[in-house]
Amino acid sequence: MRISFDWLKSIIDIEKSAEEIGDILTSLGLEVEGIERIEKIKGGLKGVVIGEVVECVQHPNADRLSITKVKLDAESEPVQIVCGAPNVAVGQKVLVATIGTNLYPKNGESFTIKKSKIRGEDSNGMICAEDELGLSSDHSGIKILESNAMIGQSASDYLKLDSDIVFEIGLTPNRSDATSHLGVARDLAAWYKVHEKKDKIISIDENDLKLPKSNNKLNIKVSVLQSDLCPRYSGVSISGIKVGPSPVWLQKRLIAVDQKPINNIVDITNFILFQYGQPLHAFDVDKIKGKEIHVRTIAEGTEFTCLDGTLKNLRSSDLMICDGNDKPLCIAGVMGGIDSGVTDSTTSIFLESAYFNASSVRSTSMHHILRSNAAKIFEKGADPNMTIKALLSAVELILKECGGEISSEWIDIYPSEIKPSEIQLNMNSVNSLSGMSFTEESLKEVLQGLKIDYTDHRNGDYTVFVGTNKADVTREADVVEELCRVYGLDHIPIPEKIQISFPAEIESTHEVRQSLSNYLSSKGFNEIQTLSLSSSEVCLKSNIWKQEELVYINNTSNANLDVMLPSLVIGGLQSISFNNNRQLSDLAFYEFGKEYKRTGNEFVEKQKLGLFLFGNNRSVHWRAPKVSSYDFFELKSCVEDLLNYLGLSGYKFSTSSNNELFNYSSEYTIGKNLIVSFGEVSTQLTQLFDLKKPVYYAEWDIVSLMSVLKNRKIVYKEVSKFPSSRRDLAIVLDNSISYNEIETVIRKSASQNLKDISLFDIYKNAEQLGADKKSLALSFLFESDDHSLTSQELDQEIEKLIQQLETKLSAKVRR
The missing domain is CATH 3.30.56.10 (Phenylalanyl-tRNA Synthetase; Chain B, domain 1)
Structure with missing residues (x-):
């Protein structure tokens, strides 16, 4: 505000x-x-004063310059200023920028006046032209003032620069x-x-304003059909007005509070709003059919074009100001209609000053995303007893600035008067709630300062009557809050000893998130942070989420962002698209955030970590001339590295076919906890962001991750002192058998001496291997903790593995 x-x-x-x-x-x-x-004028002409030229001679070293002596006040000696203006002369009153003054010319950059030498002569200031001061574009010569201008007076005072x-x-x-x-x-x-x-x-x-008399030539009949939504409605007609520009003083007032002047009628209503906190609305009487106003709700889905040109489908709960035909003219307390407002041709108006229900205005304003100044006041709770006073002030201004005469009865429909709140106040409660030491004298002094009437019951009890302008003050605690803020919170004493109790420790993900961030950043990932909002249109077009799953919000800042993110993948794809459109197409991102979904009447909020890979994992280089693109296995490697970094074991790999987020995907679980799902993002989703290359995404469940990390046991094991040995093995087996199945069989049958397995080659050739067959080349790393393994022991290990692979997977060893 x-x-x-x-x-x-x-x-x-x-x-x-x-x-x-x-x-x-x-x-x-x-x-x-x-x-x-x-x-x-920018800078306010600070440092510019009125001077009198008392001497003017030709510059000895320049034909177009003059050396002047200028008197800047009655007591000091004149200062020497070199001037290039052709119209400078003795006896003139001029505007002089003294040393240190900052000037902001009409054209060009600002500059500071400094003591200088011009062609060998001292110059201690500057005699200014209008453009140099920013007053106009005139540079024909210095600005010459009236002869009665006072020497030494500031330029801002002389020119009356507000x-x-x-x-x-x-x-x-x-x-x-x-x-x-x-x-x-x-x-x-x-x-x-x-x-x-x-x-x-x-x-x-x-101000004691009295209701002026009316000629009753333009009476408007008003009916309030829903008094619960409009407890008070006041208004009056004025005819014979002339719509035009507002006076300068009024325009300045509105510009100061960031309002654009429109015309005298509209500007006066805005002035009253910012002066009294009472919104007004002016209707063109000629556009009120039947010369009747009906304050009511209307049928669901009725279309209404607002003053700003937006078309709204009204709800049956929206309170409207309608004409005699029940055609809506204005959304009550929110915004007028495009067909009922004041124009340059308007000659008669009906001026409305009402009090509308705060909750109703808030609901309508937020639903239709119409955040007008009037709505912001009504939703907080305007003063119901200000309507007539504000209306009278507005009428007085309109008659003065726009002409015209009052042409209807003064309408004031107020069936149930809203009176000041009557609240019981106890002296002990005041001191207990505030922590201060109010005396009866200080308490009364604050109440009087706030214009709150009270009755002193002489026993420490008071009955206070809080004005209707304080809609939020309804309890004793509210009154105490009012007393405290006026009396001064610095009156709260600071005790010599302060005791605190520590709450029970709450599980936090901060430490884990920090650790993961450091690791991912060290691996070349960049952290992103996107909005937790998205467009329902994008979500529904992807065919991944259904409307009933989305968490809709009423976003008054951006109507397009109307749902909470159902998955981090959307924010990541937006970031990838943004960068890709700016020729940054090789990306590795990670983001911590939340996803929001609806299940029936419940809202589910989950913490997630998302990893994104897009484009190439390295640029072309003379040492690596072939481009290497990110793929599923690059992402799988990142996921496994992260699991190992966290010290997790016992995780189980499986493929997933029912995750609509991906074209194909896999997942890792530990026990019953799904830790991470990953794969290639659905093409249907990436196309919505105009991404031609595949996006690989891994989604980690932070809650599941935290639950398994809680049970993680980190045990130190001494590094073996004995050498390791490597053996390679090539096997032929069916295409349908996954590497995960192979590794599972090997891990179960191998001894503790097997430390690592790696796949270093895949070969397919139907003629040599047979139809639907593949050859995998595996490398095994063996190491004992207590002795050096012999060749015989290694051969036994390999034979045992071969036997298990042949038995359980029907594999054949290529010898």
Whole structure:
């Protein structure tokens, strides 16, 4: 929320600096996140003053330069300035940029005035032209002022260059009372009352506006059919107005709070919104059919074109402002329609000032992704007793700036008056909840500063009456919070001894994630971090996820990102596509994140680790002229390396045919825990990201991984002192037998002396080996922990392996 310092000072008398006020606002719970200076001329002509040329002679070394003496104040000696303007002369009042001044010319870069020598003569400043000051593009000569200009006066004061300071406030949802300049001014008045014992008058709070009389020529009949959604509806008609540009003062006010001036009627409604925190809406009377307003909900699916041109399908729960034919004119409290607003040809308006149900406005605004200023105020809880006051102020401005006359009765439909909240307050509870030591005097002082009426029951009990502008203050604890922020949180005493209790240790994945990150980064992977949001359109087009599985959200920032990620693969593919489109096509990524799925009425959230391989695993080099692309086995190797790095054993390999994420895939399990699934990503999915090459992806389940790591036992084993021996074996067997089956048979039948198995060649030739046969060349590494293995022992080991392979897999040894 933006708050203008000048605007604030027009409401409450402030003698402190902007920085001091910023600190006070933060202490009051209105955290100032930034302070911005708004200047009509960049730099505000700081350092530029009015001077008088008292001497002007020709420069001895330049035909087009003059040496001038300029008096900058009544007491000091004139300063010498070399000037190149053709129109400089004695007696002129001019604008002088003194040494150290930063100038921002109309054209060109900024520069700083320095003491210098020009053609051998000292120059201690600069007599400026309009373009050099940024006032205009005129460079015909220096700017000459009126003869009555005061020497030494700052240029900004003389030219009346307005500047303002804007506070950027991070407004929390519970501060419905501070959505406007009036609300902020009230908080400042309370602070002054408590901390400096000053009674500050809020000028617009003191205004006693009376309802002006009407000629009743343009009465509008209003019917509120759903008073629970619209507890109060006020309005009035004004005819004979002239729509045009707003006055300069009004435009400046709106620009300061980041609003674009549109026309005088719309700008006045926006001004009232930021002044009082009460949204208004102006309808063109000629577009209200039947001269009737119906406040009601309408049929589900009714189409409505908003003021910003977007088409919305309304819900049956959306409150609408309709005409006499029940045609919707405006989404109540959110946004007007394109066919009912004020245009340049409008001559009569109906001005609405209403109080709408906060939850209803919030629901409608979020569902339709219409985050207007009005909706942001109503959803926090506007003040129901501000509608008439804001309406009167707006009417007064419209009559002054737009002409016209009041042409209808003052409408105020308010069937059940909303009164201040009556809350019981106990002195002991106040001190107990706050941790402070309030006295009866200090308590009353803060309540008076906040304009909260109270009844003192003389026994430490109070009944307080909290105004309707504080929608969130409904309990004793809420009142105590109000007291604390105004009285000052620095009054909370710090005890001499602070005792803390340590909570039970919570299992964290941080250490494992850090270890995996370090390992993967050392292996050439790059970590990515993508959004946890995705497009439902992409998910559904892939035919991998069904609509009922997706977790939909109402994303007001980007309507296309409407579901939570059902798998990390989507974010990874987006990153790969982004890089691939920028000629970075050899990629190895990893990402820690979560996947979100829906199962019936339950939402399932799982922690995952994703590995991605795409393109080539190395670039072409003179030592390796052949390109090597990533493939399934490269990914499988990475997965196994990671399992071994974690010190896991007993993992079981299997192929998987029911994982729609992949064209083909495999997985590793330990016991009943699925640790990782990996394979080539479904072509149907990669095509959605315009990826022509295959993407290889491994998805690790972090929860399953943590559960097996808990039971992991790391045992030190002494490195063998005896030499190892290697034996090779070539076997012929059916194509259908996988390497995993071969390794399983070998591991089960071999002794503890077998340390490693590796496959170093695959050969297929139907003529030599037979149909559907393959030859695998295996290398075995043997090593004993207590002696050197003899040739006889090695031969026995190999014979035993051959026997098992022939028996269980019908393998034949190639000799």
